[in-house]
Structures are given as C-alpha cells and as structure tokens.
Amino acid sequence: MDKFFQFIQPFTHLGQASKEALVNIAQRWELPKGHLLVQAGTVCHYLYFIEAGLTRTFYDKDGKEVTDWLSAENSIACSIVSFITRKPDIRSIELLEPSILWALPYQPLENLYRQYHEIERLGRLMVSDGLVQLQQRFDDLHFATASQRYQKLLQSHPTFLQRVPLGMIASYLGVTQETLSRIRAQV
Amino acid sequence: MDKFFQFIQPFTHLGQASKEALVNIAQRWELPKGHLLVQAGTVCHYLYFIEAGLTRTFYDKDGKEVTDWLSAENSIACSIVSFITRKPDIRSIELLEPSILWALPYQPLENLYRQYHEIERLGRLMVSDGLVQLQQRFDDLHFATASQRYQKLLQSHPTFLQRVPLGMIASYLGVTQETLSRIRAQV
DNA sequence: CTGATTTTTTGATAAATGTCAAAGGAAATG
DNA sequence: CATTTCCTTTGACATTTATCAAAAAATCAG
Numbered sequence: 001m002d003k004f005f006q007f008i009q010p011f012t013h014l015g016q017a018s019k020e021a022l023v024n025i026a027q028r029w030e031l032p033k034g035h036l037l038v039q040a041g042t043v044c045h046y047l048y049f050i051e052a053g054l055t056r057t058f059y060d061k062d063g064k065e066v067t068d069w070l071s072a073e074n075s076i077a078c079s080i081v082s083f084i085t086r087k088p089d090i091r092s093i094e095l096l097e098p099s100i101l102w103a104l105p106y107q108p109l110e111n112l113y114r115q116y117h118e119i120e121r122l123g124r125l126m127v128s129d130g131l132v133q134l135q136q137r138f139d140d141l142h143f144a145t146a147s148q149r150y151q152k153l154l155q156s157h158p159t160f161l162q163r164v165p166l167g168m169i170a171s172y173l174g175v176t177q178e179t180l181s182r183i184r185a186q187v
Numbered sequence: 188m189d190k191f192f193q194f195i196q197p198f199t200h201l202g203q204a205s206k207e208a209l210v211n212i213a214q215r216w217e218l219p220k221g222h223l224l225v226q227a228g229t230v231c232h233y234l235y236f237i238e239a240g241l242t243r244t245f246y247d248k249d250g251k252e253v254t255d256w257l258s259a260e261n262s263i264a265c266s267i268v269s270f271i272t273r274k275p276d277i278r279s280i281e282l283l284e285p286s287i288l289w290a291l292p293y294q295p296l297e298n299l300y301r302q303y304h305e306i307e308r309l310g311r312l313m314v315s316d317g318l319v320q321l322q323q324r325f326d327d328l329h330f331a332t333a334s335q336r337y338q339k340l341l342q343s344h345p346t347f348l349q350r351v352p353l354g355m356i357a358s359y360l361g362v363t364q365e366t367l368s369r370i371r372a373q374v
Numbered sequence: 375c376t377g378a379t380t381t382t383t384t385g386a387t388a389a390a391t392g393t394c395a396a397a398g399g400a401a402a403t404g
Numbered sequence: 405c406a407t408t409t410c411c412t413t414t415g416a417c418a419t420t421t422a423t424c425a426a427a428a429a430a431t432c433a434g
Contacts (some may be wrong), residue, residue, distance in 0.1 A: 127315050128314050
C-alpha cells in the first residue's frame, strides 16, 4: 500500500495505528483488462485506489455508452454517488488495462471513520478534493468549447490518447466521436 | 441557530459541546437584497447557512452573467472551490432577496474540525452530500434535455420560478433565456 | 397614475453539433 | 499472414440552439 499512502500524504498525516487499520481492511486485487469492477444497477461497495492500470466509469444513454470518468494509476475510482448514498446507480466501472487495485470496503471503512478521527479527516479531505475536481469538470463543460476541453485533457492526461479509444474520450468530453475526430483534424 | 441544527440533523448527531463550539464561531447576518456575499476574484472565507432568503452564485462568461447555483432557505451557499482550495475563484454570490444568514468562518471551522471528531464527521458528510448533488446536476446536464431540466427544477424548487428572473434560471439550466422562453411556450 | 426600467417573448438567421452511412486504417487472432 | 474485428475518419444532411434585433409585458419609482 506504499503508493496509496504516498497518494494520501498531501491530504493529511496518519499515525501508525491509522495506517495499520487501513492496511487491515484493504484488499489487493490484480485483475485483467475488461473486468467489470462495478455493474450498473448495483450498489458500489468499494472505494478503489489504482496502483497500476486504468479504469473507465460509464453509463448507457439511449443505447450508447457514455464515458463519465477515467482514472489512471495513483488515483481513485469509485461509483461515488452509489458509494455515498448506498443506492444502485446507472454507472458501471470497467478496467481498460490489466490493473492492480486496493479495494477499501464500505462498512469497514465507515467503522474506521468512527474509530479514528484522522481517517475521518482523510475522508473529508478526499471528498472535498473530489468535489473540487467535479466542479472543475462541470465548469469546463459550461465554459470551454469541445476543442478547448480536448486540449486541456491532452495537457492534464497526455497518456489517455494512447490508452483510451477515441469514442470513449469523445463522450467523456461531451461530444460525439465524429465531432472529436473533426476537431482533431482541424488542429 | 435552531434551523441550522435542524438542517444538519440528518447528517450526524452532535453533542452539546460540539453544538456550543459551532454557536460560538457562527455569525448571524441580516443583509439586504443585492448584497454581494462573495466577490469574484477573491477567496471565499465563509460557509453560509441560509435561514431565510435566497442566494445566487454566478460568474462572468464573455460579458454575460451565468448562474451557477441557487440556494434558498435551509440550505448552504458557498463558493465551494474557493472555500476548499483557499484560492480566488471566478464565482460571485449575491442575495436575490433580503436574507438571514449564519456565516461560518473558514479557519475557526477548521479548528473545530481538529478539535471535535463529531464536527469533522459532519463536515465529511456535508461535503459528501454536496458531491452527490453536484454529480446529479452534472448528470442532468449530460442526460436530460433543457426541457426536462426545466421540469425537474419546477418539481424540486417550484418557488424559484416566482423568485428568480428567467434569464438566471436559463443560464442555470445551461440554455439562453430565449431558448427557455420557447421551451415554456411549448408546454 | 405614468414614464422609465427591467423582464419576457417572438422572429429571422447563423453556427455548432448530432445522426446516419460508409469507407479507410489499425490491431488482434487463429 | 490473412482475415476478422475494432477503431477512426469523412461526407451529406438534419436538428438544435445561439445570436441579434425588436416588440410586448411586467415591474418599479416618483
């Protein structure tokens, strides 16, 4: 879990006891490309830290798959609304690459929140960070043109272009595959 | 602060000490319509609970004001990204009605997070709720047509139509005022 | 009450993007 | 290496929504 503890370091400091408690509930999963972490219509029971690999959160819209989020190594993947509300959600999560994950199960994590103030704090700061990220994505969708959004993604996640099919990137950016293809042709 | 404590009740239970600590840092503000709570380009230093009134979060886009969020009585208003990141943000918040607010200043609140596990927990759960709300708004913008979004808003906040000018509602829904006017004419 | 201001509606036109269809490339598999 | 499958591009056209402009309606202040 070294990578995970590195990942959370900017959020808050954890004492030895908290760290050990987290290690005790975390499960290391090594899964092949294509594996479905979360199935649409079910409750998401785990928060996933991606040590290596790539995940894609998506949902069905009128028979077409829309990519909602992409997470690469050293980041979190989760069907957040479902995980928080404990209700089924339309989102599925699949692996776009063979991946190594650390899965934190909901209830044990909740227990740690109660038990360790430090971990509750970590939770608050991680959710806050998620909120900021989502707001910025939201702003982009409001503010920027599809072309600008594409440029931004190129800057922030240059590897995605090689790792994720264009159609998935297109729906992530909120346009059709054809439109994104034309945007690229112009640049 | 009764209304505030009622508001947070669904999130978590607070003991007497935590409640008193919150009361001690909260400031009761009574402000007229048009007052600017947060100025674009500055850091948001307070989390506002609205006891009575109505606020509007907005930003400038190419010389036009875009409404980002609307908050009525018994809810929270805050320039969230700025409040969390401690950086200036493009968003302003103004009062659309004379309002009674409880303002929770950032640093004292942070201190209470450290001091009271209960309050840290409350913070985590409130941010989580904010994340869910934002995600649902995001989904709407992806999923629903402008017309459906308008219908939803009518259902969830029927009073907004009387209280908020159409142009602000239009940009909140992500369309121009003219388009929203036409949508209404069709129904 | 009345003129001024703000808000909402309506019309004509332009721009952006989606849809449908098909062809061209790239990558994977036996 | 040949063939199938998946991914990407291109074209023609339809649809949606924005933009610009102006009229109509509602609201506010003296």
